Amino acid sequence: MSLNKTPRASRYHIAFLGRMNSGKSSLINALADQDVAVVSPVAGTTTDIVHKAMEIHGAGPVVLIDTPGIDDVSVLAAPRIARTRRAIDKADCAIVVVDATTGEGEPELEVYSYLEEKQVPFIIAINKTDLVDDELGSTLPSAYAARNAPYIEVSAKTHSGKEELLRAISALAAKAEDRKGPPLVGDLFDPGDRVILVIPLDAQAPKGRLILPQVQTIRDILDHGGIAIAIGTKQLKQLFSSRDLAPRLVITDSQVFHEVNQIVPPAIPLTSFSILFARHKGDFDLLVKGAQALDRLRPGDHVLIAEACTHHPIEDDIGTVKIPRLLNAKVGGELNYEWQKGGDYPEDLARFQMVIHCGGCMLNRKAMCSRLKAAAAAGVSITNYGMTIAACHEILPRALEPFKC
Numbered sequence: 299m300s301l302n303k304t305p306r307a308s309r310y311h312i313a314f315l316g317r318m319n320s321g322k323s324s325l326i327n328a329l330a331d332q333d334v335a336v337v338s339p340v341a342g343t344t345t346d347i348v349h350k351a352m353e354i355h356g357a358g359p360v361v362l363i364d365t366p367g368i369d370d371v372s373v374l375a376a377p378r379i380a381r382t383r384r385a386i387d388k389a390d391c392a393i394v395v396v397d398a399t400t401g402e403g404e405p406e407l408e409v410y411s412y413l414e415e416k417q418v419p420f421i422i423a424i425n426k427t428d429l430v431d432d433e434l435g436s437t438l439p440s441a442y443a444a445r446n447a448p449y450i451e452v453s454a455k456t457h458s459g460k461e462e463l464l465r466a467i468s469a470l471a472a473k474a475e476d477r478k479g480p481p482l483v484g485d486l487f488d489p490g491d492r493v494i495l496v497i498p499l500d501a502q503a504p505k506g507r508l509i510l511p512q513v514q515t516i517r518d519i520l521d522h523g524g525i526a527i528a529i530g531t532k533q534l535k536q537l538f539s540s541r542d543l544a545p546r547l548v549i550t551d552s553q554v555f556h557e558v559n560q561i562v563p564p565a566i567p568l569t570s571f572s573i574l575f576a577r578h579k580g581d582f583d584l585l586v587k588g589a590q591a592l593d594r595l596r597p598g599d600h601v602l603i604a605e606a607c608t609h610h611p612i613e614d615d616i617g618t619v620k621i622p623r624l625l626n627a628k629v630g631g632e633l634n635y636e637w638q639k640g641g642d643y644p645e646d647l648a649r650f651q652m653v654i655h656c657g658g659c660m661l662n663r664k665a666m667c668s669r670l671k672a673a674a675a676a677g678v679s680i681t682n683y684g685m686t687i688a689a690c691h692e693i694l695p696r697a698l699e700p701f702k703c
């Protein structure tokens with residue numbers, strides 16, 4: 299990851315929805331002032347989700363998400379619609395693009411009610427206004443005024459209405475500021491405090507760089523006036539024995555939680571990167587309850603291990619090797635595991651007794667919350683890697699202590 303770019307997961311996500319050939323891709327290109335989405339006169343050209351990162355004045359760093367047509371009836375329609383639903387799951391807001399020459403119909407009305415059900419604020423962009431005659435143009439506002447969303451007349455071709463649409467997006471983004479989660483770590487120490495980050499430099503650590511959770515945590519410590527001290531596991535013992543360091547907080551990689559717990563004196567608060575992300579990106583209490591429910595697992599129960607990105611598993615991989623080993627030891631027998639990696643997430647969660655999710659550093663808060671809500675709606679306990687490892691080593695109470703008011 300480049301250190302001078304906002305990671306995608308920290309950007310405001312805007313999904314563009316609409317029928318095939320309503321001009322979603324052209325509108326994205328017009329907003330981005332470059333050809334980022336595939337534009338074709340052939341209906342249904344956007345078959346995969348396309349993401350474009352950009353800055354919008356007033357909204358800050360955003361991601362524009364292009365989606366397949368909501369009226370696709372081809373044999374490939376079902377997976378495309380599923381992908382569109384997943385795009386909505388991570389969208390902070392949506393732009394429903396309506397072709398002004400054909401107007402709204404059943405597909406748009408269904409999308410409005412789906413967005414309302416999912417509580418995703420949206421703007422109706424009445425596109426192709428350059429193609430409507432004066433008579434039809436004069437009737438447009440009254441047709442959309444009844445909707446529970448702002449509507450804006452635009453033309454992706456002439457760029458008319460573009461600035462108004464950007465302003466409307468900024469207004470929605472400003473409202474979303476209130477719904478942001480807690481800071482990653484900045485409220486757990488005072489300016490000037492030292493915060494130690496334990497970063498194991500083992501075979502799993504990528505060569506020559508830090509991983510996203512570590513980079514984001516360091517940045518958040520600096521943003522809040524703290525002193526970030528990054529250290530390898532081997533040097534940690536030496537650091538504590540050589541001088542009075544008096545750190546306010548120690549944050550460790552979950553994989554060395556057990557070892558670090560034995561080194562860091564009990565009076566010093568200790569937690570993990572994964573637990574910080576659990577609070578920053580999701581429903582902390584739900585994940586804590588999920589970790590406590592690990593005690594109720596029995597051999598033979600079904601456990602989903604979900605990772606939000608794909609990476610090549612290496613020896614002693616956390617999701618496929620370490621967590622199953624720890625959990626089997628905890629329950630005293632074999633559990634039945636299934637793994638899900640990347641952007642997909644199963645819809646039939648009710649068949650699992652437990653979902654264990656990675657820290658989700660590649661997901662935005664909205665996407666993570668959608669995953670948590672889906673588990674809660676299916677009546678399945680859900681927790682994350684850091685809490686699972688802490689619970690298996692019986693150090694969960696200590697790892698949660700820094701978050702108590």
Ligand code: SF4
Pocket residue numbers: 605606607608656657658659660661
């Ligand atoms: S598996 Fe999860 S926590 Fe790990 S890098 Fe991918 S998204 Fe981030």
